Amino acid sequence: MSDFIHHYEAGGAERPPLLLLHGTGGDEHDLVPLGRTLAPGAALLSPRGKVLENGMPRFFRRFGEGRFDVEDIKLRAAELAAFVEEARERYGIAQPIALGFSNGANIAAAMLLLAPEALAGAVLLRVMTPLVPDVLPDLAGKPVLMLSGSADPIVPADDAARLAGLLREAGATVQHQVLPAGHGLTQADVNLSARWLAEAA
Template sequence: MQTTLDRPWTHRFEPGRDPEAPLLLLHGTGGDEADLLPLGRALSPGSALLSPRGPVSENGMPRFFRRLAEGVFDEADVRQRAEELAVFIAEARERYALAAPIAIGFSNGANIAAAVLLARPEALAGAALIRAMVPLSARQAEEERQQLAGKPVLLLSGAADPIVPAGNAAALARRLAAAGAAVEQETLPVGHGLTQADVALAQAWLRRIGKPSA
């Protein structure tokens, strides 16, 4: 079923057997609202799936926020889009009677999920961030301190990733931990693309935090 809420968020929603364990699926650059549905079903077959399309277009490719160059983000736009996504999540939760979701984000989708964790932590119950990098500067680090209050976060990085430097991914892990998140980071011997190893690790992480639904 494809619907659009009052805000400009084209999305897909698939009801699940367990409304207490929804997944928010956030695609990478060039993906759309259908892109990560198979991943969501594989990770947690009984979960409701909420999958929005990024509202920004870059040369015809959907994204969740603007960038100035590869790896250089428009931070004002990141903050605005994180706020808008948090509002979308709240509206979708009310419409579909959902608990706060766990975000499953890949690349650009992982970056906007990290931004929501830092800027609007109440919107998410946790997040699996696949190939994420620091989305926002640390100028508000004091305000972020302990705001995540033990929320589970999984970072899956690629040792051969040509887009996300290892130091940047490690900095994001430290930033989220400093904000109080229960962070687990795994670095795989892979590049930027999504792999079966990512799927297996995310499945195991969801089981550990008690969120999967069979």
């Protein structure tokens, strides 16, 4: 199995599993309570990012805030997609919906753009455009929820809108909402994500 430290919780087959992807400095336990709240009864697959930045786990390398190492993103997205495939076999689970926050949302967006077969859809919380692929994937039928914060000091508003445009152009069904929030999550994120997951899944 790909060497990701991870947490797994079994769930019922009636709803798709969630692939939980934490933010910088988080780990495989961070989003488990949120996953349980948003999708009660769903299987949860939660890897820990393998890149360390001053000891803080993340899912890909960066040169500075918002300055991404695109070659590393490509490698890491492929590596994570391989992990998902192996985990699906090992645990006997369906294609997951990614639930990613911040850096975890960014690697989920990279997977949608580069390895779309890994995911059934995605909830992207405080996401940025991780890269622009040479060729757009076919994302027809994949539902994506993007929730941004109007006062987010990390994510420029037009950057998230650019990602929404790319995903739509690739055929995904994208719901993008900008909430009166910063980079941190709010109750509105929880409510909107839970509702969206109940409908999408």
